[in-house]
Amino acid sequence: MTTTTAAPPARATGPSTSGRRRLAPWGFLAPAIVLFVLFLALPIAYAVYLSFRTEKVSGLGLGSGSRTEVWAGLSNYAAALGDPEFLASVGRVALYGLIVVPTMLGLALLFALLLDSRRARTRTFSRTAIFLPYAVPAVISSLLWGFLYLPGVSPFYDLFERFGWDVPSLFDGDLVMFAVANIAVWGGTGFNMIVIYTALKAVPSELYEAAELDGASQVAVALRIKIPIVTPSIIMTAVFSMIATLQVFAEPTTLRPLSNAISTTWTPLMKVYRDAFTRGDLYSAAATSVIIAAATFVLSFGFLRLVQGRAFGQEK
Amino acid sequence: MTTLTSPLPADAPAARSSVRRPTGTGRRTWRGAGERPSAVATAVLLLGALYCLLPVVWVVVASTKSGAELFSSFTFAPSTHLADNVADLSAYRGGLFWRWMLNTALYAGVGAMLSTLVSAMAGYGLAKYTFAGKNAVFNVLLAGVLVPAIVLAIPQYLLLAELDLTNTYWSVLLPSIISPYGIYLARIYAAAAVPDEVVEAARTDGASETRTFFQVAVPMLVPGLVTVFLFQFVAIWNNFMLPYIMLGDDRLFPITVGLSGLLNQGASQPAMYTLVITGALLSIVPLVALFFALQRFWQVDLAAGAVKS
Numbered sequence: 001m002t003t004t005t006a007a008p009p010a011r012a013t014g015p016s017t018s019g020r021r022r023l024a025p026w027g028f029l030a031p032a033i034v035l036f037v038l039f040l041a042l043p044i045a046y047a048v049y050l051s052f053r054t055e056k057v058s059g060l061g062l063g064s065g066s067r068t069e070v071w072a073g074l075s076n077y078a079a080a081l082g083d084p085e086f087l088a089s090v091g092r093v094a095l096y097g098l099i100v101v102p103t104m105l106g107l108a109l110l111f112a113l114l115l116d117s118r119r120a121r122t123r124t125f126s127r128t129a130i131f132l133p134y135a136v137p138a139v140i141s142s143l144l145w146g147f148l149y150l151p152g153v154s155p156f157y158d159l160f161e162r163f164g165w166d167v168p169s170l171f172d173g174d175l176v177m178f179a180v181a182n183i184a185v186w187g188g189t190g191f192n193m194i195v196i197y198t199a200l201k202a203v204p205s206e207l208y209e210a211a212e213l214d215g216a217s218q219v220a221v222a223l224r225i226k227i228p229i230v231t232p233s234i235i236m237t238a239v240f241s242m243i244a245t246l247q248v249f250a251e252p253t254t255l256r257p258l259s260n261a262i263s264t265t266w267t268p269l270m271k272v273y274r275d276a277f278t279r280g281d282l283y284s285a286a287a288t289s290v291i292i293a294a295a296t297f298v299l300s301f302g303f304l305r306l307v308q309g310r311a312f313g314q315e316k
Numbered sequence: 317m318t319t320l321t322s323p324l325p326a327d328a329p330a331a332r333s334s335v336r337r338p339t340g341t342g343r344r345t346w347r348g349a350g351e352r353p354s355a356v357a358t359a360v361l362l363l364g365a366l367y368c369l370l371p372v373v374w375v376v377v378a379s380t381k382s383g384a385e386l387f388s389s390f391t392f393a394p395s396t397h398l399a400d401n402v403a404d405l406s407a408y409r410g411g412l413f414w415r416w417m418l419n420t421a422l423y424a425g426v427g428a429m430l431s432t433l434v435s436a437m438a439g440y441g442l443a444k445y446t447f448a449g450k451n452a453v454f455n456v457l458l459a460g461v462l463v464p465a466i467v468l469a470i471p472q473y474l475l476l477a478e479l480d481l482t483n484t485y486w487s488v489l490l491p492s493i494i495s496p497y498g499i500y501l502a503r504i505y506a507a508a509a510v511p512d513e514v515v516e517a518a519r520t521d522g523a524s525e526t527r528t529f530f531q532v533a534v535p536m537l538v539p540g541l542v543t544v545f546l547f548q549f550v551a552i553w554n555n556f557m558l559p560y561i562m563l564g565d566d567r568l569f570p571i572t573v574g575l576s577g578l579l580n581q582g583a584s585q586p587a588m589y590t591l592v593i594t595g596a597l598l599s600i601v602p603l604v605a606l607f608f609a610l611q612r613f614w615q616v617d618l619a620a621g622a623v624k625s
Binding site: 033132143144289 | 524
């Protein structure tokens with residue numbers, strides 16, 4: 001594409017060196033700005049525009065002239081917010097987020113602290129193993145776990161049957177939520193662990209050596225010194241995990257062939273996909289996606305405001 | 317896709333901004349009672365490792381089983397059909413699977429390459445020049461980090477459809493090139509790794525701005541740019557929704573969309589399951605190999621990036 005190969009600094013030879021110097025940064029930024037406008041700014045504007053439009057069908061709706069696009073005001077938004085399918089998907093994702101984010105970050109923090117405390121053996125092996133799922137795409141990990149949940153393949157069913165217990169089917173009813181959540185926790189813990197561990201490694205050790213010499217236990221050191229210091233990292237990982245949670249799509253979409261409990265509107269994103277590409281109703285799909293985007297912004301900024309006083313207060 | 321990709325690019329600045337350079341030469345030279353090995357700590361870490369390895373070990377074992385054994389033999393009992401399964405998979409519709417692998421390498425490799433170049437240029441432009449509107453440009457680009465893929469998906473599809481580009485390699489490649497997070501990282505690296513005096517010296521020697529960038533700045537930026545490349549490579553490799561929406565022709569699919577489709581067929585033809593499992597194994601081999609090869613680099617680089625800021 002021309003937009004990507006253009007390297008205007010070469011062309012931006014002005015009459016003088018200083019003129020050239022003035023144009024140079026814009027030359028360096030040009031490919032990024034062009035791509036940003038084409039694939040980020042323009043699509044956002046277009047989505048907002050579409051969300052206020054609708055299709056009007058006249059007569060029997062036959063023939064090309066019978067359908068016209070008209071302004072719809074806020075009716076797409078009203079319809080989306082009143083749609084029980086949408087509200088149910090939002091509720092599901094909220095619950096899913098409440099399961100995934102604390103579990104994943106809790107485990108990541110625990111593992112990072114254990115790696116940092118130097119009291120555990122096999123630290124290199126464990127760190128590598130726990131980080132490994134990061135190399136597995138969400139579709140593939142959903143596939144692997146999907147089979148591990150499948151009766152007849154799963155080792156858990158063998159185990160349960162041996163004990164004579166009823167086998168809970170992870171693909172039915174409410175349990176499927178945990179089945180999907182487990183995949184997200186499995187995939188995300190390792191990376192977050194590395195982020196927190198990196199922050200921990202940079203804590204000057206004098207900070208807690210004194211406390212340890214005074215007889216403070218490792219747990220006390222972790223709770224009183226280490227966790228407060230890495231709190232900003234934890235907050236950022238929490239915000240980005242929340243954003244990712246709201247957009248969950250690949251895992252449930254991959255598991256759908258295996259489970260009847262996952263509908264085509266199981267998460268908000270799946271509903272947008274269905275509305276836009278199965279039903280061809282781009283307008284309400286656009287409205288729904290704008291609502292989700294707005295909710296993402298409000299949630300992440302709200303969360304940051306809520307916690308930043310506590311987390312960053314000590315930096316001043 | 318989402319839980320894996322989105323948290324990762326965005327987390328690193330948190331690590332970067334919150335850490336300070338460790339003081340002294342060797343950290344923790346002190347050894348005290350606190351460093352006694354603890355069985356509980358070891359056990360907890362090993363449990364975590366076991367949990368993370370379980371599906372990976374399973375797929376290695378399962379890909380050695382025949383279709384019938386998959387449902388009859390014990391989950392972790394290996395068998396001898398790996399070669400048959402790979403042969404079956406390779407024969408599936410004239411080697412379609414290997415085409416998916418190549419497509420994935422193309423999308424992730426070329427996409428991340430171009431993305432790194434665009435990010436490096438933009439980051440350098442922002443870090444090494446002063447000009448009117450600089451902060452506005454940076455803030456607008458950075459806001460892109462927070463834009464959820466969902467708002468983009470439909471309009472990107474419609475816009476590319478206007479240009480007749482949907483269902484082509486371009487439809488996946490082009491939207492993958494712009495990376496606000498990559499630009500952000502490149503700016504940090506350029507500010508830290510390329511001294512102003514060096515740029516000034518190159519100019520005094522008569523080098524053009526373009527030449528200064530490619531021959532002086534880029535070599536100094538290489539370690540940082542590898543990180544930008546890796547993040548974007550993994551992000552594109554993981555991305556499911558974009559190719560899922562854009563592509564209809566299964567010869568253009570990346571591996572994720574391809575295997576997801578195979579699993580779908582498996583619902584009616586369980587024979588497909590063996591293909592899906594073998595395909596899953598083969599598809600993670602290159603990624604895990606890359607991961608191990610660069611593991612030291614990941615660690616070092618996360619830390620090095622942290623120290624630099």
